[in-house]
Amino acid sequence: MLKLDLDNNLVSRARAAATKISSDFDWLFNGYSSVTIERTVLRLMGIDGATEDGKPLPNLLVDQLQSAGALHKGAAIWVANAMHHKSLTAQEVADSVTRGELQLTALPLAEPGVLYNLLSALSEKMLGQIKAQKAQREGYFEKYGPRRKPAIYVIVATGNIYEDLTQARAAAREGADIIAVIRSTAQSLLDYVPYGATLVGFGGTYATQENFRIMRKGLDEVSEELGRYISLTNYASGLCMPEIAAMGAIERLDLMLNDAMYGILFRDINPKRTLLDQYFARMINAFAGIEIQTGEDNYLTTSDAIEKAYTVTASQLLNESFALKSGVKPDKMGLGHAYEIDPEKENSFTYELAHAMLTRQLFPDAPVKYMPPTKFASGNIYKTHLMDAMFNFVGQLTGQGVQLLGMMTEAIHTPHLVDRSLAIENAEYIFRAVKDLGDSLQLSPDSFINRRANSVLLEATEFLEKVAAEGMFSAMAAGDFAEIKRPENGGKGLDGVFERDPDYFNPFMEQMKKELGL
Amino acid sequence: MTHIVKPYGDTLNDGKVQLSFALPVLTDAHGKEAARVLILSMGFDEAEITCMRDLGEGFTHFIAYASTSASVDTSKIKVKVVETPVMEMEETDLYIAEHLGREITIVGACIESDAHTVGIDAIMNMKGYNHRFGLERYQSFNAVNMGAQVASEDLLAKARELSADVILVSQVVTQKNIHIQNLTRLIELAEAEGLRDKMLFICGGPRISHELAIELGYDAGFGTGTYSTDVASYIAITLSKKQAE
Numbered sequence: 001m002l003k004l005d006l007d008n009n010l011v012s013r014a015r016a017a018a019t020k021i022s023s024d025f026d027w028l029f030n031g032y033s034s035v036t037i038e039r040t041v042l043r044l045m046g047i048d049g050a051t052e053d054g055k056p057l058p059n060l061l062v063d064q065l066q067s068a069g070a071l072h073k074g075a076a077i078w079v080a081n082a083m084h085h086k087s088l089t090a091q092e093v094a095d096s097v098t099r100g101e102l103q104l105t106a107l108p109l110a111e112p113g114v115l116y117n118l119l120s121a122l123s124e125k126m127l128g129q130i131k132a133q134k135a136q137r138e139g140y141f142e143k144y145g146p147r148r149k150p151a152i153y154v155i156v157a158t159g160n161i162y163e164d165l166t167q168a169r170a171a172a173r174e175g176a177d178i179i180a181v182i183r184s185t186a187q188s189l190l191d192y193v194p195y196g197a198t199l200v201g202f203g204g205t206y207a208t209q210e211n212f213r214i215m216r217k218g219l220d221e222v223s224e225e226l227g228r229y230i231s232l233t234n235y236a237s238g239l240c241m242p243e244i245a246a247m248g249a250i251e252r253l254d255l256m257l258n259d260a261m262y263g264i265l266f267r268d269i270n271p272k273r274t275l276l277d278q279y280f281a282r283m284i285n286a287f288a289g290i291e292i293q294t295g296e297d298n299y300l301t302t303s304d305a306i307e308k309a310y311t312v313t314a315s316q317l318l319n320e321s322f323a324l325k326s327g328v329k330p331d332k333m334g335l336g337h338a339y340e341i342d343p344e345k346e347n348s349f350t351y352e353l354a355h356a357m358l359t360r361q362l363f364p365d366a367p368v369k370y371m372p373p374t375k376f377a378s379g380n381i382y383k384t385h386l387m388d389a390m391f392n393f394v395g396q397l398t399g400q401g402v403q404l405l406g407m408m409t410e411a412i413h414t415p416h417l418v419d420r421s422l423a424i425e426n427a428e429y430i431f432r433a434v435k436d437l438g439d440s441l442q443l444s445p446d447s448f449i450n451r452r453a454n455s456v457l458l459e460a461t462e463f464l465e466k467v468a469a470e471g472m473f474s475a476m477a478a479g480d481f482a483e484i485k486r487p488e489n490g491g492k493g494l495d496g497v498f499e500r501d502p503d504y505f506n507p508f509m510e511q512m513k514k515e516l517g518l
Numbered sequence: 519m520t521h522i523v524k525p526y527g528d529t530l531n532d533g534k535v536q537l538s539f540a541l542p543v544l545t546d547a548h549g550k551e552a553a554r555v556l557i558l559s560m561g562f563d564e565a566e567i568t569c570m571r572d573l574g575e576g577f578t579h580f581i582a583y584a585s586t587s588a589s590v591d592t593s594k595i596k597v598k599v600v601e602t603p604v605m606e607m608e609e610t611d612l613y614i615a616e617h618l619g620r621e622i623t624i625v626g627a628c629i630e631s632d633a634h635t636v637g638i639d640a641i642m643n644m645k646g647y648n649h650r651f652g653l654e655r656y657q658s659f660n661a662v663n664m665g666a667q668v669a670s671e672d673l674l675a676k677a678r679e680l681s682a683d684v685i686l687v688s689q690v691v692t693q694k695n696i697h698i699q700n701l702t703r704l705i706e707l708a709e710a711e712g713l714r715d716k717m718l719f720i721c722g723g724p725r726i727s728h729e730l731a732i733e734l735g736y737d738a739g740f741g742t743g744t745y746s747t748d749v750a751s752y753i754a755i756t757l758s759k760k761q762a763e
Contacts, residue, residue, distance in 0.1 A: 173574035
């Protein structure tokens with residue numbers, strides 16, 4: 001059996017440092033909130049819809065509360081108060097604010113007990129609905145059997161949700177287990193979630209609740225036809241992490257991209273905003289039984305994959321420790337890594353094998369997400385197809401959880417129907433061909449692979465210990481992560497972060513924390 | 519001199535080409551014949567469908583070989599390419615010191631909706647790409663990389679603030695020709711603000727050619743396979759020539 005001989009002392013040191021780093025943020029998680037967290041609360045209370053010019057109602061309400069200087073109590077209290085005074089539902093309150101008939105802060109605040117009771121009923125209702133979705137997913141897996149390993153993950157990205165659905169169904173029939181709807185390129189920096197079904201996007205399709213619903217319904221149909229549950233994933237990233245997580249929970253997405261640091265490093269979103277948002281977003285994911293996926297591949301698309309291999313390991317450990325704080329269990333942590341070593345490098349495959357085994361062995365229970373070659377994919381589609389085959393080989397040999405299939409046209413366009421089909425054929429062939437090969441192999445004790453994995457682990461450990469000593473925000477400001485400097489008070493979205501009042505109340509967070517044992 | 523050529527399989531002028539495409543037809547003899555007739559209607563003389571694969575949802579993938587009688591006279595082909603020679607980093611720095619004698623300011627960005635910095639980073643970032651240092655590393659360049667999703671207005675404002683010599687724009691996402699829209703918008707704004715002739719405008723990306731760049735009103739365009747050295751040499755030589763004029 002293929003197994004690394006890892007230095008366990010290093011493993012403990014690295015984990016301890018990562019835990020120290022994430023624990024330094026309890027002040028933030030317990031003392032602050034953000035506009036998107038409050039909009040999430042409103043969505044979970046049942047408020048949906050948008051104005052004629054496309055502004056979502058949760059934004060409208062939160063903006064009203066923010067300009068009245070009232071948001072630090074939390075949006076829930078104010079809406080509950082209006083519901084109480086006017087005998088309206090949450091949606092009716094939102095509609096009446098939209099018509100300009102209601103100023104939430106103009107009504108005197110009722111007794112806290114009354115409002116808590118009202119909110120507790122709402123929270124029970126929505127969380128019950130989310131639990132029912134979770135039970136339905138579990139029911140499907142029980143009926144049709146568990147997801148295969150590695151699961152075949154492909155993307156659709158036409159910009160038109162109905163065209164996406166056609167491509168997704170075709171992919172499912174050919175063997176795909178997980179469908180990702182890539183988002184339109186600019187969505188991560190929108191401080192609102194677009195509304196309704198969308199037909200035009202760029203490099204992808206907007207993540208909207210209606211689009212989620214259309215895709216889930218279509219995939220349920222094809223799942224039942226195939227007798228295999230087809231999972232759906234989208235992106236709880238950018239400026240609306242928790243809102244998208246909530247929409248995914250309500251519409252039964254099965255996985256969600258949710259990285260604790262990606263927004264900071266690669267989208268220049270404010271560090272406080274991102275950490276705060278991911279904390280609540282992941283709690284929602286955890287509660288809904290949604291598998292999170294992290295974005296470590298990004299470290300390697302901008303840096304050398306050998307030189308910076310340790311940044312992947314360090315990020316995985318940080319993502320793990322932040323996820324634990326939100327109640328995500330290891331079997332729902334799709335930590336990421338990628339096959340991005342220069343194919344001109346001698347022994348590139350051997351290096352990849354060492355890195356892939358390191359990830360698997362550090363996180364034995366995690367459904368690790370393995371990303372394909374992209375940086376060295378080129379217009380030579382034949383060579384790219386071959387690199388994808390080598391990537392699939394490592395994926396099966398080392399038992400990765402999710403294989404995000406490479407496309408031979410990766411460097412050219414978003415996948416055509418044929419490209420995706422050939423990618424699935426490639427993976428199915430390799431997976432079948434080397435299915436049990438790993439059981440017959442073992443590493444010699446002083447092999448290059450063993451030495452390489454331990455040296456990456458050592459670098460990661462030393463890096464994490466350095467960050468733990470200086471603090472993550474200082475390290476980010478100094479450019480220690482991904483060679484990008486991100487100051488604590490820089491980046492987008494900081495004006496949406498605020499300190500909570502002592503009587504701040506978020507009924508969903510309270511209830512989820514209780515049920516998740518946090 | 520006339521030089522007529524045809525595609526080459528294994529015999530000169532056999533005209534052999536590979537084709538691969540999907541059709542919304544069933545994977546059967548009828549679909550296969552439809553694919554063959556389609557190829558003939560493209561002007562090919564012979565067509566052999568070597569593979570058909572069911573893609574589901576009523577689509578079929580065809581792989582085919584065909585031969586063409588079409589030919590091309592390469593002596594008649596004109597292309598617009600960047601014609602400046604390519605120098606190493608040290609040579610470029612020396613060249614600028616000798617010919618310009620001052621620092622060149624370059625402002626780069628991935629503009630508008632495009633969030634993919636891989637191209638601009640490969641050209642500009644200190645560490646560069648594939649053993650060529652990026653523009654930030656050059657002694658003679660003051661290179662500022664503004665990153666992804668930069669509004670055209672912000673890029674131009676920055677260029678004005680720094681009195682930039684060069685604007686470098688990357689566009690990776692090309693779905694529905696969004697890159698053309700973005701690049702056109704930037705040039706139109708630059709013209710409106712009177713900046714177009716004050717600096718070099720250069721664009722790059724996997725689907726950008728020098729010819730397309732010229733057509734869109736840029737000074738130069740760089741496509742796949744471009745390194746920092748190509749861009750740096752072009753900037754050094756072009757600006758030196760302009761100064762000499």
